[in-house]
Amino acid sequence: MPDISYPIAERVLANGLHVVVSEDHTVPIVALNIWVKVGSRDEVQGRTGLAHLFEHLMFQGSANVASGEHFSALMAAGGRLNATTWFDRTNYFETVPKGALDLALWLEADRHGRLLDAVTQDNLDNQRDVVKEEKRQRYDNVPYGTALHEVYATIFPEGHPYQHPTIGSMADLDAATLTDVRDFFSRHYGPNNSVITLVGDITPEDGFAAVERYFGGLPASAVSRDDAIMTPLDPLPEPRRREIHAPVPHERLYIAFRLPADGTADFHAAGLALDILGGLGSSRLVERLVRTEQLTTSASAHPMGLAGGVSLGLVSAEMAEGVDPDLVEAIICEEINALIATGPTPDEMEAALADTERSWLSAMAGLDERADAISRDAALFGNPSRINSFIEEVRAITPDHVQRIAREWLQPHSRAVVAYRPELQTAPDPDSSRAQDTSSPAHAEGALA
Amino acid sequence: MTSSPTPVRDGQASVPPRPDVIPAEPFSVPTPSLTRLANGLTVLSYHLPGQYVISVRLAIPLPLAREPRDKEGVASIMSRTLDEGTARHTSVEFARMLERRGVALGAGMGEGGLSVDLDVAKRHLPDALDLLRQCITEPAFPQDQVERHVATRLAEIEQEYAVPAHRGGIELWRTYFDSQSRSARPVAGQAETVASITRDDVVAFHDEHVRPNAATIVVAGDLTGIDAASFVLKALGEWEIGETDSPLDLTAPPELPDRQPPALADDRARIVIVDRPDSVQAELLIACAGPDRHVEGGFAPFPMLGFILGGAPTSRLDLLLREDKGYTYGLRSGFRPRRRGGVFITSGSVRGDVAAEALDLTLSVLEDARAGVTDDEIAQARSFLTLTAPSRYATADTVAEEAAALSFDGLGTDFADRTLRAIAAASADEVSTAYRQFVDGSWTVVVVGDAASIAEPIAALGRGTPTVVAS
Numbered sequence: 001m002p003d004i005s006y007p008i009a010e011r012v013l014a015n016g017l018h019v020v021v022s023e024d025h026t027v028p029i030v031a032l033n034i035w036v037k038v039g040s041r042d043e044v045q046g047r048t049g050l051a052h053l054f055e056h057l058m059f060q061g062s063a064n065v066a067s068g069e070h071f072s073a074l075m076a077a078g079g080r081l082n083a084t085t086w087f088d089r090t091n092y093f094e095t096v097p098k099g100a101l102d103l104a105l106w107l108e109a110d111r112h113g114r115l116l117d118a119v120t121q122d123n124l125d126n127q128r129d130v131v132k133e134e135k136r137q138r139y140d141n142v143p144y145g146t147a148l149h150e151v152y153a154t155i156f157p158e159g160h161p162y163q164h165p166t167i168g169s170m171a172d173l174d175a176a177t178l179t180d181v182r183d184f185f186s187r188h189y190g191p192n193n194s195v196i197t198l199v200g201d202i203t204p205e206d207g208f209a210a211v212e213r214y215f216g217g218l219p220a221s222a223v224s225r226d227d228a229i230m231t232p233l234d235p236l237p238e239p240r241r242r243e244i245h246a247p248v249p250h251e252r253l254y255i256a257f258r259l260p261a262d263g264t265a266d267f268h269a270a271g272l273a274l275d276i277l278g279g280l281g282s283s284r285l286v287e288r289l290v291r292t293e294q295l296t297t298s299a300s301a302h303p304m305g306l307a308g309g310v311s312l313g314l315v316s317a318e319m320a321e322g323v324d325p326d327l328v329e330a331i332i333c334e335e336i337n338a339l340i341a342t343g344p345t346p347d348e349m350e351a352a353l354a355d356t357e358r359s360w361l362s363a364m365a366g367l368d369e370r371a372d373a374i375s376r377d378a379a380l381f382g383n384p385s386r387i388n389s390f391i392e393e394v395r396a397i398t399p400d401h402v403q404r405i406a407r408e409w410l411q412p413h414s415r416a417v418v419a420y421r422p423e424l425q426t427a428p429d430p431d432s433s434r435a436q437d438t439s440s441p442a443h444a445e446g447a448l449a
Numbered sequence: 450m451t452s453s454p455t456p457v458r459d460g461q462a463s464v465p466p467r468p469d470v471i472p473a474e475p476f477s478v479p480t481p482s483l484t485r486l487a488n489g490l491t492v493l494s495y496h497l498p499g500q501y502v503i504s505v506r507l508a509i510p511l512p513l514a515r516e517p518r519d520k521e522g523v524a525s526i527m528s529r530t531l532d533e534g535t536a537r538h539t540s541v542e543f544a545r546m547l548e549r550r551g552v553a554l555g556a557g558m559g560e561g562g563l564s565v566d567l568d569v570a571k572r573h574l575p576d577a578l579d580l581l582r583q584c585i586t587e588p589a590f591p592q593d594q595v596e597r598h599v600a601t602r603l604a605e606i607e608q609e610y611a612v613p614a615h616r617g618g619i620e621l622w623r624t625y626f627d628s629q630s631r632s633a634r635p636v637a638g639q640a641e642t643v644a645s646i647t648r649d650d651v652v653a654f655h656d657e658h659v660r661p662n663a664a665t666i667v668v669a670g671d672l673t674g675i676d677a678a679s680f681v682l683k684a685l686g687e688w689e690i691g692e693t694d695s696p697l698d699l700t701a702p703p704e705l706p707d708r709q710p711p712a713l714a715d716d717r718a719r720i721v722i723v724d725r726p727d728s729v730q731a732e733l734l735i736a737c738a739g740p741d742r743h744v745e746g747g748f749a750p751f752p753m754l755g756f757i758l759g760g761a762p763t764s765r766l767d768l769l770l771r772e773d774k775g776y777t778y779g780l781r782s783g784f785r786p787r788r789r790g791g792v793f794i795t796s797g798s799v800r801g802d803v804a805a806e807a808l809d810l811t812l813s814v815l816e817d818a819r820a821g822v823t824d825d826e827i828a829q830a831r832s833f834l835t836l837t838a839p840s841r842y843a844t845a846d847t848v849a850e851e852a853a854a855l856s857f858d859g860l861g862t863d864f865a866d867r868t869l870r871a872i873a874a875a876s877a878d879e880v881s882t883a884y885r886q887f888v889d890g891s892w893t894v895v896v897v898g899d900a901a902s903i904a905e906p907i908a909a910l911g912r913g914t915p916t917v918v919a920s
Contacts, residue, residue: 078836099471129775358551
């Protein structure tokens, strides 16, 4: 297939705002996507969840925009919009008819530059309540809802910026004050800490001019993020384990590994190793545990890319009725050892590469997802054209490379295990779930923050 | 582009004036080219420039009521085992063949019938269609894989009972539909029927029902230089038709299975609490009858009403329960058309200790809307629904999905286009009248939560005595 290449033009405004434009005239719409280089990893102790709570306040009005008007004005103009917060970043995005792009930029510039005039205690209290309901709905009130939170807490050192989940804790959400919100905005929000990407029916010249028109007057007010605090982590020196006794229907295992940071060839190799283990229909764990021995009703593996010196790889499986999870864990370790010993087969490499390529092309099919990928590559890796070389980079990974990365990062002794044990009780009460940490008490690696 | 000659001042620096929006050009939903093969299969091809992954959706109309009563779930088990090996390939060989061509394949049952979805890069389309043919026309349904999927479905049922939104859904349909109706029970079956499903049941069901007579296949994407219909003909032209009373009439539209509107329970207007002790939230589900797409007067008012009441953060429900009260992360409300008869459903999670008040407020918002919607709300809904259409129909995936969904209902994507035009023309009066036609204030209400703390306050609302059932 002829390689797909998307045009990329970039410019940095005088105030430091990194602007990227990718023209695509197939549909008369523009996807606007802003990445602010602040996420839950930038939160301080006692204020977990603040980055995300702050993101909610960005919809509550700014100097020249009323509360809720960001939504109502853009939706009335045919915009679809939202924002999300994650470990490494906060993104704000809308897809609009091209005739509404200026309005979208004006609204975004007002909140990214002039939010604090509109922040009130009432808004903070209201959105704090909303976020607490979001936390309950998505994590606390569903079986296994906090499984990943347990994984982060187990695999990263105490106090590490990735050790706590983005949603934060109830106590910290309760503790957040207006002063915290103001300080957070002043420190992290400003054109010099953000990337803005426009993808769609617009030329680079028009796109740069439009962004300049609305963002050009904002001062370079943010304190630039210090990436140096995210020192790379090595694989775990010895296994860690946490057993969760909770009213869940089935035994489940979440087996996690530290991986190389995203944006590197080593991370691609780790991703292929996980695909071959459990990311595909023909993967080793799926074939053995699910199809042949039928010890588990599911088995999967996937990488979670993070930019700050370490990523995460996750293998998970749900036990079939009456199956001993220790047996399944032993088989997973055995299969990982086999991959480490002999590496992937050519067939496996071909399948993993073809699958990666197709899912990448699917992800790039929509303007909004393409804009988000470009913002990510510009904000985290300083390379907005990376979407055009991604497939080539993955294709360049050799079986030997995959084997070497598996040997370095996926050693069974480097695993962190979160094991769910059903409690024959009534219904979930996450606050009373007993987490028993049986890992070594000392966290030797350099804990940060 | 500027609307005001004087810059807005915010006290610190000059702010550019707020720009006007330049009206968008009129939009039309993409149109397909249509062919019908001799075996009845309708082929819809949508050429969408720049969409390099081709989305293929095969839709086979198939009422769930065709499942034997004691084998409910057999259609879903069949759909999940279609790709677990074929006449010529084992299950893992087949998985590997899909993967090496980068084919994503999935299948599932819905109210309308069986859907098989396939996404693939253009250069592998012919191979992918042949793999589709193999799993549709010569699946092996290996005994051990059927048994495995039965066990997996049984585990999935336990999980559904543990998740409040799913548990609530199960109870809602059980309360709303007549107990004799297939619609009162989960699409993929319940433990007592699923447990008895055998390979023979799956083989027989497949043989009788997975036929091209009234099926539609959608191929959407950048079709430059390829003739999708001839690819489909080559792959699926030999797919054998099922038994018919009379010969296939290819000049008439496909004959869809006859379907009566499902019977509703006589006592559906009541409140059921599913007891989930110690829940930190209550899951609310509220339903009454709604229209299907063939409703007299047209379907246009109903997406507008959904948007106004509970389709956006600016909707009536979220303005009150989220932005004012802070009781919820969000409530959603919408009219869901079914093949015959539809449902108006509102749902969301609310804080446990205010469950009764939140329920009362939610019902009041829905009931107050009988007084009518405002011109402003209509203008907002109209703009949002019509102006977002270009972005909603921008990818191969979304166009193919919509075309397949409408085909179950004997409709084409021109239905979506007609509805958009009607939305552009609808008045507040028409929309308000349409709402009153369906919403009379009698509701099926299900609340999943801690009965010990919520049952009494809910009873005290004076909206009827709740029935408490176990989780």
